[in-house]
Amino acid sequence: MVDVTVFLVSALIIVAGSIGVIFSKNPVRSALSLVASFFGVAVLFVLLEAHFLALVQVVVYGGAIVVLFIFVIMLLGVDAAESINIEPISSNQIMGYLAGFGFLLVIFGGLFLSGPSGKDNAPDDAGFVALTGTAEQLPIDEDLSNVKVLARDLFSRNVLAFEATALLLTIATVGAVVMVKNKDDDDFGLGLKAEVDQ
Amino acid sequence: MEVTETWYLVLSAIVFSIGLTGFLTRRNPLIVFMCVELMLNAVNISFVAFSDVLNDVSGQTAVFFVLVVAAAEVVVGLSLVVLLFRKSSDVSIDDLNEMSG
Numbered sequence: 531m532v533d534v535t536v537f538l539v540s541a542l543i544i545v546a547g548s549i550g551v552i553f554s555k556n557p558v559r560s561a562l563s564l565v566a567s568f569f570g571v572a573v574l575f576v577l578l579e580a581h582f583l584a585l586v587q588v589v590v591y592g593g594a595i596v597v598l599f600i601f602v603i604m605l606l607g608v609d610a611a612e613s614i615n616i617e618p619i620s621s622n623q624i625m626g627y628l629a630g631f632g633f634l635l636v637i638f639g640g641l642f643l644s645g646p647s648g649k650d651n652a653p654d655d656a657g658f659v660a661l662t663g664t665a666e667q668l669p670i671d672e673d674l675s676n677v678k679v680l681a682r683d684l685f686s687r688n689v690l691a692f693e694a695t696a697l698l699l700t701i702a703t704v705g706a707v708v709m710v711k712n713k714d715d716d717d718f719g720l721g722l723k724a725e726v727d728q
Numbered sequence: 729m730e731v732t733e734t735w736y737l738v739l740s741a742i743v744f745s746i747g748l749t750g751f752l753t754r755r756n757p758l759i760v761f762m763c764v765e766l767m768l769n770a771v772n773i774s775f776v777a778f779s780d781v782l783n784d785v786s787g788q789t790a791v792f793f794v795l796v797v798a799a800a801e802v803v804v805g806l807s808l809v810v811l812l813f814r815k816s817s818d819v820s821i822d823d824l825n826e827m828s829g
Contacts, residue, residue: 552750606813623753630749637741683785695796702800706807
């Protein structure tokens with residue numbers, strides 16, 4: 531019963547936050563609705579016993595990513611509310627709403643017209659191989675903490691992908707600096723060179 | 729009543745559809761990026777729900793990688809947005825058609 535209440539409350543927060551993101555005229559309000567949505571997802575992760583991901587969800591999504599969004603909004607001074615004239619309801623937008631709703635219907639069709647689900651109907655070993663293409667199921671050991679279980683998987687089967695993410699993050703950081711850097715400004719806008727010249 | 733994984737999948741579908749709708753209808757590039765984040769989060773919910781049902785940690789590992797890729801994507805995407813807004817303070821996604829064939 532507690533589970534149901536927690537699920538329903540956080541689901542409500544997530545959906546309300548998501549709707550807030552797409553219908554706010556002011557980008558800052560959208561960003562704050564996004565935070566609400568991310569926190570709701572973090573609560574669901576706790577409910578699903580993915581404790582590490584719940585923590586990372588709050589720190590990385592709710593912290594870093596949304597702060598980056600708000601930082602850019604403030605930096606560019608685009609936090610003034612958009613006038614309705616900038617976004618008239620065009621035929622493209624009507625098609626957008628229809629596409630979103632149609633997508634929802636398709637997913638619901640797939641969900642409710644498919645066979646029975648639930649823990650009792652979870653695939654057996656053969657079904658698991660068919661589903662994932664690998665026989666190496668790494669069952670969640672109830673005795674270990676979630677962090678340990680996740681770390682075992684990450685640093686054994688997925689260690690190459692983990693290394694690749696390090697490269698990806700480096701490339702993204704360098705790429706962002708190179709793109710945003712002013713071409714005639716060779717000390718990244720810090721004014722150090724001017725001080726030296728004086 | 730018990731929370732089954734169908735509940736999570738329904739929630740995930742709803743959030744993904746909201747994100748998709750926003751992605752297709754909004755014209756502020758910043759909001760479009762936020763909608764991409766919403767869609768990534770919706771998929772994360774179903775990954776973790778499946779991880780719980782199948783009693784396999786791979787779903788959580790996948791979410792970990794989604795998080796990393798989302799962080800990198802936001803960094804690159806927002807620097808593109810900064811470049812766009814330097815050109816003009818009133819940018820609409822619809823104006824970005826320089827590369828259309």
